[in-house]
Amino acid sequence: xxxxxxxxxxxxxxxxxxxxxxxxxxxxxxxxxxxxxxxxxxxxxxxxxxxxxxxxxxxxxxxxxxxxxxxxxxxxxxxxxxxxxxxxxxxxxxxxxxxxxxxxxxxxxxxxxxxxxxxxxxxxxxxxxxxxxxxxxxxxxxxxxxxxxxxxxxxxxxxxxxxxxxxxxxxxxxxxxxxxxxxxxxxxxxxxxxxxxxxxxxxxxxxxxxxxxxxxxxxxxxxxxxxxxxxxxxxxxxxxxxxxxxxxxxxxxxxxxxxxxxxxxxxxxxxxxxxxxxxxxxxxxxxxxxxxxxxxxxxxxxxxxxxxxxxxxxxxxxxxxxxxxxxxxxxxxxxxxxxxxxxxxxxxxxxxxxxxxxxxxxxxxxxxxxxxxxxxxxxxxxxxxxxxxxxxxxxxxxxxxxxxxxxxxxxxxxxxxxxxxxxxxxxxxxxxxxxxxxxxxxxxxxxxxxxxxxxxxxxxxxxxxxxxxxxxxxxxxxxxxxxxxxxxxxxxxxxxxxx
Amino acid sequence: xxxxxxxxxxxxxxxxxxxxxxxxxxxxxxxxxxxxxxxxxxxxxxxxxxxxxxxxxxxxxxxxxxxxxxxxxxxxxxxxxxxxxxxxxxxxxxxxxxxxxx
Amino acid sequence: xxxxxxxxxxxxxxxxxxxxxxxxxxxxxxxxxxxxxxxxxxxxxxxxxxxxxxxxxxxxxxxxxxxxxxxxxxxxxxxxxxxxxxxxxxxxxxxxxxxxxxxxxxxxxxxxxxxxxxxxxxxxxxxxxxxxxxxxxxxxxxxxxxxxxxxxxxxxxxxxxxxxxxxxxxxxx
Numbered sequence: 051x052x053x054x055x056x057x058x059x060x061x062x063x064x065x066x067x068x069x070x071x072x073x074x075x076x077x078x079x080x081x082x083x084x085x086x087x088x089x090x091x092x093x094x095x096x097x098x099x100x101x102x103x104x105x106x107x108x109x110x111x112x113x114x115x116x117x118x119x120x121x122x123x124x125x126x127x128x129x130x131x132x133x134x135x136x137x138x139x140x141x142x143x144x145x146x147x148x149x150x151x152x153x154x155x156x157x158x159x160x161x162x163x164x165x166x167x168x169x170x171x172x173x174x175x176x177x178x179x180x181x182x183x184x185x186x187x188x189x190x191x192x193x194x195x196x197x198x199x200x201x202x203x204x205x206x207x208x209x210x211x212x213x214x215x216x217x218x219x220x221x222x223x224x225x226x227x228x229x230x231x232x233x234x235x236x237x238x239x240x241x242x243x244x245x246x247x248x249x250x251x252x253x254x255x256x257x258x259x260x261x262x263x264x265x266x267x268x269x270x271x272x273x274x275x276x277x278x279x280x281x282x283x284x285x286x287x288x289x290x291x292x293x294x295x296x297x298x299x300x301x302x303x304x305x306x307x308x309x310x311x312x313x314x315x316x317x318x319x320x321x322x323x324x325x326x327x328x329x330x331x332x333x334x335x336x337x338x339x340x341x342x343x344x345x346x347x348x349x350x351x352x353x354x355x356x357x358x359x360x361x362x363x364x365x366x367x368x369x370x371x372x373x374x375x376x377x378x379x380x381x382x383x384x385x386x387x388x389x390x391x392x393x394x395x396x397x398x399x400x401x402x403x404x405x406x407x408x409x410x411x412x413x414x415x416x417x418x419x420x421x422x423x424x425x426x427x428x429x430x431x432x433x434x435x436x437x438x439x440x441x442x443x444x445x446x447x448x449x450x451x452x453x454x455x456x457x458x459x460x461x462x463x464x465x466x467x468x469x470x471x472x473x474x475x476x477x478x479x480x481x482x483x484x485x486x487x488x489x490x491x492x493x494x495x496x497x498x499x500x501x502x503x504x505x506x507x508x509x510x511x512x513x514x515x516x517x518x519x520x521x522x523x524x525x526x527x528x529x530x531x532x533x534x535x536x537x538x539x540x541x542x543x544x545x546x547x548x549x
Numbered sequence: 550x551x552x553x554x555x556x557x558x559x560x561x562x563x564x565x566x567x568x569x570x571x572x573x574x575x576x577x578x579x580x581x582x583x584x585x586x587x588x589x590x591x592x593x594x595x596x597x598x599x600x601x602x603x604x605x606x607x608x609x610x611x612x613x614x615x616x617x618x619x620x621x622x623x624x625x626x627x628x629x630x631x632x633x634x635x636x637x638x639x640x641x642x643x644x645x646x647x648x649x650x651x
Numbered sequence: 652x653x654x655x656x657x658x659x660x661x662x663x664x665x666x667x668x669x670x671x672x673x674x675x676x677x678x679x680x681x682x683x684x685x686x687x688x689x690x691x692x693x694x695x696x697x698x699x700x701x702x703x704x705x706x707x708x709x710x711x712x713x714x715x716x717x718x719x720x721x722x723x724x725x726x727x728x729x730x731x732x733x734x735x736x737x738x739x740x741x742x743x744x745x746x747x748x749x750x751x752x753x754x755x756x757x758x759x760x761x762x763x764x765x766x767x768x769x770x771x772x773x774x775x776x777x778x779x780x781x782x783x784x785x786x787x788x789x790x791x792x793x794x795x796x797x798x799x800x801x802x803x804x805x806x807x808x809x810x811x812x813x814x815x816x817x818x819x820x821x822x823x824x
Contacts, residue, residue: 051788055788055791058792062792069795069799072799072802076806115792116789116791116792117789117790119790119792119793120792159806159810162806163803163806163807166799169799173796179793180612181611181612181615181790181793182792182793182796184612184615184616184619185615185619185793185796185797185800186796188619188622188623188800189796189799189803191623192622192623192626192800192803192804192807193803193807195626195627195630196626196803196806196807196810196811199630199633199811208630208633208634208637208811209634209638211630211633211634211811212579212627212630212631212634215623215626215627215630216579216582216583216586218623219583219586219623219627220573220589222623223569223589223590223593224570224589226589226590226593226616227566227589227592227593227596229593229612230562230593230596230597230609230612231596233600233608233609233612234559234596234604234766235764235766237606237608238608239608239609239612252765253765254760254763254764254765256760256763256764257760257761257764260757260760552653552655552656553655553656553659553699555766556762557663558696559758559761559766560758560761560762561663561666561667561696563754563758563761564750564754564758565666565667565670565689566754566757567749567750567753567754567757568667568671568674568750569670569674570753571674571746571749571750571753572673572674574749575674575746576674580679580721580724580725580728581673581674581679581682583721584673584682584683584686584721585673585674587686587713587717587721588670588673588674588686588689591689591690591693591713594693594705594709595693595696595697598696598697598700598702598705599700600766601700601702602700602701602702603766607778607781607782607785610702610704610705610778610782611782611785611786611790611793613705614704614705614708614782615793615797617708617709617712617713618712618800618801619797619800620712620717621712621716621717621720621801621804622800622801622803622804622805623804624717624720624721625720625804625805625808626804626807626808626811628720628721628723628724628808629807629808629809629811630811631724631728632724632727632728632811632812633811633812635727635728
């Protein structure tokens with residue numbers, strides 16, 4: 051018993067570091083009266099140590115620790131890297147954000163909550179017990195409710211926060227009911243035990259499907275898939291833009307990691323032979339991929355169509371991120387290792403392009419005080435560098451070659467076609483065409499419309515430009531040279547409990 | 550354990566859950582919506598405890614304990630947000646809280 | 652029908668009736684007090700199911716904590732003296748039909764479901780001992796995570812609800 055716990059604690063170093071950083075930040079915030087950016091640097095140090103421990107995790111072996119509560123395997127480590135990198139970028143963004151500074155609030159709590167949010171997402175990636183899934187989901191959610199309402203003086207921020215908390219509480223209630231049905235059917239709450247009991251057969255599949263749909267409500271809420279996406283536009287618009295960026299990348303990544311693990315481990319039927327290499331079989335009568343296919347088509351169509359009418363760029367990016375969740379779900383639908391690898395590749399690409407897009411919006415809003423698309427008129431003449439960067443990000447989000455976004459979409463569609471899901475591939479391609487329309491609208495405003503005569507050129511500081519370049523260069527480079535990324539993603543799909 | 554079969558407990562929980570869901574869908578006052586969410590969580594806990602008793606393992610009860618702890622945390626944060634919003638807008642009706650369009 | 656059955660039906664009735672009042676009452680104070688009876692009814696059923704620890708936690712956490720929190724929420728967001736505490740419009744009939752439909756469907760499915768119950772196994776007479784042991788061993792990781800969740804909620808609730816000493820910056824749209 052004790053040896054198992056000690057062994058487990060050894061493998062939990064990154065999470066422990068995050069928990070310690072969280073507490074240290076709270077204490078430092080109490081002691082230090084001067085409101086500088088010390089807490090931000092402390093948070094960065096904590097994240098750096100976390101990264102150091104993360105690199106030391108044995109990626110090759112798969113481990114299940116704390117009595118099958120938590121899995122440490124290549125799959126979870128891959129997602130942890132994406133989440134960690136996003137948090138580091140967000141801390142750097144926050145240092146530049148005027149929106150946070152003008153509130154003159156103590157930022158120590160803000161950074162502490164960013165760390166607890168990261169901890170929650172780390173736990174989500176490896177959670178292999180329904181209890182751990184629920185708890186880590188709630189840790190993530192509660193931290194993000196508070197952060198979304200951080201600039202509470204602004205009306206739309208606390209309103210966004212209220213919508214977020216209500217939708218979040220309802221969907222976690224639905225998910226819990228699904229969990230309770232699953233527990234009733236199997237008597238187990240760890241996903242390996244559930245799989246074992248379901249394997250014995252003789253289970254009412256209707257009840258399993260109801261439980262599954264209810265649990266998908268919880269996941270769908272986190273990854274903002276339709277019809278659980280209603281909170282997304284409001285929260286993304288109302289929250290501080292740094293938090294919006296983090297929610298759109300990291301929290302989505304954590305949700306996908308948890309969902310893929312849950313489906314792949316709990317409902318996999320290892321006895322079905324006669325399969326092409328790398329694909330999985332689910333229990334008979336359990337057509338999960340059909341339900342997920344519907345959800346993904348609905349999600350991307352809705353996201354793309356509604357985005358066309360948006361005038362606020364933050365809101366437009368919110369709908370675009372809903373659409374991207376739809377594309378990524380396509381990779382899950384095919385139920386093969388190829389599909390999961392495609393999702394992993396897509397997330398790396400999405401990390402650069404989406405964070406980049408939000409960062410440029412933040413830089414422009416810092417100077418103009420607005421995220422309205424009208425404010426982008428003639429930006430190409432006022433600030434060429436930022437406009438070109440935003441162009442790269444938006445083209446990449448559309449999936450135009452030779453940007454990184456093209457590579458992400460390419461692998462998803464390749465996986466679909468290999469699995470003979472032609473209609474889904476066509477739906478995805480049509481959606482990409484629709485998305486081109488609203489992205490190009492922003493570009494047209496920037497380059498083809500004249501600026502107001504009174505508008506001055508906008509200049510940015512050196513650190514701001516360095517951060518921008520950190521995001522732009524990989525967005526282009528990954529579109530041209532993606533071999534190592536693909537190999538790394540394909541090596542990272544191994545999961546504990548799946549053979 | 551007496552003659553009440555497991556299904557009666559499960560039905561009770563299902564009805565309670567439905568009442569909660571319908572309340573969430575129809576009521577417009579944010580605090581009442583929170584009460585309805587508590588109803589949903591109570592029904593979940595009820596079915597977990599019932600399954601736990603009939604399966605003869607305590608895993609369900611462990612889950613219930615954590616659900617209670619998290620529900621308390623969530624309610625605290627939710628009500629704090631409602632109070633902050635009330636200061637700004639003087640209303641807790643979800644319909645009136647709609648400066649942002651869909 | 653023995654005493655056990657009568658007690659079960661009594662608590663089930665209290666739970667459902669008061670839950671109905673929570674949802675359908677137009678007065679928010681009535682809703683809050685009806686919730687009290689729902690929580691007590693559910694706690695009674697926990698006792699029937701031999702879940703003593705959970706029953707006590709239910710009273711302590713839900714009645715002692717969450718319900719009091721709700722009442723404070725009601726007090727702080729209603730000007731008790733000059734605003735009548737009526738809340739929102741509500742179509743009772745369609746809502747009841749909806750309840751009947753969904754609950755009927757769920758119960759129908761559960762009726763034909765074969766829960767994998769072990770015949771003849773009865774829950775232990777007291778669960779506190781084994782629950783405490785499990786928190787410290789098998790479930791030690793969730794236990795620690797729950798402590799962080801509570802810390803975050805404490806911090807966040809205090810941060811959001813407190814009044815800033817600085818003048819409020821109005822950001823009207």
